[in-house]
Structures are given as structure tokens and as C-alpha cells.
Amino acid sequence: MKIVSWNINSVRFRIAIVEQFLREQAPDILCLQETKVIDDDFPFEMFRSLGYDHVVIHGQRMHHGVAILSRVPITLDDRFDWQANREARHVGVALPNGVRLENVYVPAGGDVPDREVNPKFGQKLDFVERMTRWSEGLSGPTILVGDFNIAPLPEDVWSHKQLLDVVSHTPIEVDALGRLQAAGDWVDLGRRFHPAPKRLHTWWSYRAKDWAASDRGRRLDHMWATQDVAAQAVAHTVFEDCRGWLKPSDHVPIMTEFAW
């Protein structure tokens, strides 16, 4: 079973690269973030043509939006609103083997890492805090994937020193993410298969002239699993090449393969 997570930055605008990726890698399940489309306008057809008949989406106008597309049946349909502001940032399902799959898009948090000056930063911290409370109450095998918008380790960014004050890598965010990870005893699958100090990045800004040459990446996208599920994981891949595709997302897909 191969499960992929990808912040696609508009699923309609990037439908061609999504199709290319699905044809090349043939994951069983694809979790998307930033679909940027209301549910009625979701481009179901391409997914259906490739066998992704089981779809649970949670979209909204313009921003955010998450989706789970699957070749295996998925049941349930949770949509948590940890900010209580009706933003579409989570969708959760159950797989046939009983494993829960939770797909989340954590707020980016604005530019200034100070909640007094920048309310969005406070909202991001509050969002992660509420996820932590939720995580404490979870039971059973679970996979948590998505764009967490936080790069926790020094090796998760191109320069630890230069990003200490940059939203996504500040100590206050890293601490908050650490509390979330501890609350669920979550295993970071990316780092389980590619331990630090190996460089592991999933996002490169659009603003660089040449993303590969400057290579100022960050690991904002994650796959976590409870211990029982993590024991079944056999491989984890970051598809860095996708950043160089035509009309790319600024994020690349990440994939974990499980033994079942």
C-alpha cells in the first residue's frame, strides 16, 4: 500500500502533473492539500479514469482545501475545524484494514513570528495546540499526513541559522510541533527512513530564480504514524524531481509504502 501526500497549490491548475505522477508512481491513496476548489468544481474525472473511485474532499472557495483520493474503499468522513473559522484544512477517513488516515493543512502563519503583531502566527500556534489536544484523545492505528508548514530539524531547512526567525522554523513553532508529536507518540516516517543529518526538503519557494541552483528548501510536508503502523512502513520517498516539472507546485509529493 502506497500513500502519497502533496500540497498541490490548485488541483485544477496542476491536473496534468497530478496525472503524470499518478501514472508513474501508481499510489493507492493520494492526499492533497491546497486544492483551491469548491467541492462542486473538483476535477473528479481524471482521478476516476485512473481508478481513484473513492474520493473524500473538503474544499472551499479560493484558498486551502484538502482531498483524499483512493483506489481502495475508504469510509467515514471527518472534517475537523480546529480554528472554528470554517477553513477547509482537514479531512480524515478509515482504510479497509481499520487504519485511520488524517490529512491536514496547517496554516502558514504569515510573515512575522509574533502573535501580537501578526494574528496569523497566533492562529497557527493555536491550530497546532488544538491538534495536540485532539491527538491526545486518539486511539488506534493512525497515519497523519500533510503540509504542517513547520520544518522542525536543523537539517529540515537550507540554513538553520538564517531561518531561526523565519516563520516555519522558529523555536516556538518547532516546540509546538514537538508537543504534537509527543502527544500521539507519532513516528516521523520521513526521518525514520532518512535520518538527520541527511538533507531532506519538500518545498522550494517560487521566488528563487533557479530553485535547484539556489536550493533553499525546507521540509514542510510530513507523514507521521502511530508506532503500530510505523512498524509496517517499508520505504519513504521524497519526489524532489517534481519541483522541476512544467507548472510545478512549490511543494513536492512524499510517499510511504506499507507492508500490507
Add this chain to the structure above:
DNA sequence: ATGTCCTGCAGAGCAGGA
């Protein structure tokens, strides 16, 4: 400090978000 990219509105370039 700057850079770019997407959506929606409107019917062209902006605002807003990332």
C-alpha cells in the same frame, strides 16, 4: 529587501494569501 504564483472579480490588472 526582494523575488513568484494562484484565485476571484470582472472583463484589466489588483487584492489577498502563501
